Amino acid sequence: MTQTTPAAAPSTPKFAHVVRRAVAEGLLGEARPVVGFVDTDGVRDSVGALREAFSGAPRVLHTFAAKAAALVPVLRLLASYGMGCEVASPGELRLALDAGFAPSTIVLDSPAKTREEIRLALALGVAVNADNFDELRRIDALRSPASSSVLGLRVNPQVGGGSIGAMSTARATSKFGVPLRDPGVREAVVRAFAERPWLTRLHAHVGSQGCPLELIAAGVAETYRLAEEINESLGERRVTSLDIGGGLPVNFADDEVRPTHRDYVAALRTAVPGLFEGRYALVTEFGRSLLAKNGFIGALVEYTKEAGGRRIALTHAGAQTATRTVLMPESWPLRVGAFGPDGLPKDGPALVQDIAGPCCFAGDVVAHGRALPELREGDFVVLYDTGAYYFSAPWAYNSLPRPAVYGFRTTDAGDVRFAPVRDVQTLESIAAESGLGHADALVGLGGADGAPA
Structure with missing residues (x-):
């Protein structure tokens, strides 16, 4: 399509x-x-429209996906508007800190975090969404009880893809998150939370461009149901926040902003009526829809x-x-x-x-x-x-x-x-x-005339 x-x-x-x-x-x-x-007034208005759309949510942190505009002045502008920042690499984390985001408003997402990345995020108090069970085991070994980081697990609700495969992250074989519909995985997620009192967040992101609102909302609904299941199974409110990602598509055909963040919230209210009742704090990770x-x-x-x-x-x-x-x-x-x-x-x-x-x-x-x-x-x-x-x-x-x-x-x-x-x-x-500082390095591997020694 x-x-x-x-x-x-x-x-x-x-x-x-x-x-x-x-x-x-x-x-x-x-x-x-x-x-x-970059139109700074337009950015301000887009952030305002996002906040207005989610005004019915009692507790929400809007983070900006740094990958969408990894430029320190742009990130600092967004920080001045009260946004947090979603990062997916050591470089993006550095830019977010340089831009002035408080560590408590930064969320680290990446499918391939190194031990050093995790160690630094935990020391700073940056929120971390683990991509898989092996990463949870790394956090087990690296986490200090004194860390203030909010820790979550990314799940793949496997609700399907949109019209652009490369932008669809909730297909059955997506590289992102724990695949909820694979045999035994849902039960393993519940056990992971039972074994880790510090694990308090679920994260899901269905995709972005080419993904209809109904598909994105379906992924959020599946994540919400999982949170309810975990809390009921453990007999306490272990999951206290949901990171519902971003991914609002952008209309490239003309000037009109469509769909709007208000349209997205309406789709969420239809698919997940309890999402805005305040039982869960929410985190969003919009990027393209704020800047494109x-x-x-x-x-x-x-x-x-x-x-x-x-x-x-x-x-x-x-x-x-x-x-x-x-x-x-x-x-x-x-x-x-x-x-x-x-x-x-x-x-x-x-x-x-x-x-x-x-x-x-x-x-x-x-x-x-x-x-x-x-x-x-x-x-x-x-x-x-x-x-x-x-x-x-x-x-x-x-x-x-x-x-x-x-x-x-x-x-x-x-x-x-x-x-x-x-x-x-x-x-x-x-x-x-391009390696100017090492210009003679390869020649130096050979003999005086450049031939192999």
Whole structure:
């Protein structure tokens, strides 16, 4: 099943105004041919909508999935709005701490935590969701009674997948969590809680893009039923909190935010009526739904050409920043806007064009056969709905530099204020990452002439 083909351009004029100002101020142009932008007001409004949707839950911690925008200034902005942070690696944990999140508001999820990762999280008081029974046994050995970490177990409710297999984490053979419907596993989960008084949380995450709300809610409902079963079996409220993950899909077809967090809560109330009664504290882990529509990528059109009767615009935004779109275009389509050299939206007759990137492989195309005003050298294209993942998951193919990212807000007077989020990666940094400091190491393994010793 494919996603809806996106429209050519958005209806809102706000981003168009920002593009014009970015070009005028030299933030986007020949010297900086690809740049990301984050709408800070939009992020604030998205967080507000999330909080409003869950306002009926007596106890809830909303964490932001760091993987969706692993940039310290973005994370610090979210921390200032009262969010917690979900992390899935030592690097993300470091970024969350640098961003100012209190350890008690950080949740560590990963299917392959090392002993050192677990030891550090327990020492800091970071919450940990164990992925499997072996990890629980590691925690048995590493945990100190003095640790303040909330400890949970991730379960796979095995309710099925959505339209994008790679984004579906509740299929029968998912690598994530303990598979609840496998023979004997549900009973083993109850025993694990019976043996560990410190184990007080259940965690589940069904998936994200391509997963309908009903499927996500079904996974939460199965987890809720398991919590009730554990507590009844043990004769006490051992499970006191549920981490219901995130995964709200994003509409890439047009400007409308759908589904909304309010829609999601309505689906949860239908599938799990008791979820909001206060017996369990809740944790959420939203990422894409908070950032996707609050960011865009601007890129210079370097050349245009004709091939096989098709116009191709060669730009600087390709697989190095829009990796998922290039490799899975049907699942991750992006809307494209056409702008002139002055940063103003182009008009004129629509021409079917391919929007290609700078990477050296034929498939580096971010939009195929898109009807847009004719693009020419020196124009700009804008890729919308790229505020999540497209800035923080770059591909180092061809040693292309990671692009600069700027945050912005528009004032009441209509001005645009920019602030740096990430500097463009320098060639010196690329060389250093590529082993420059060890340049002679392999030659040194041989003889004086480079031949094997």
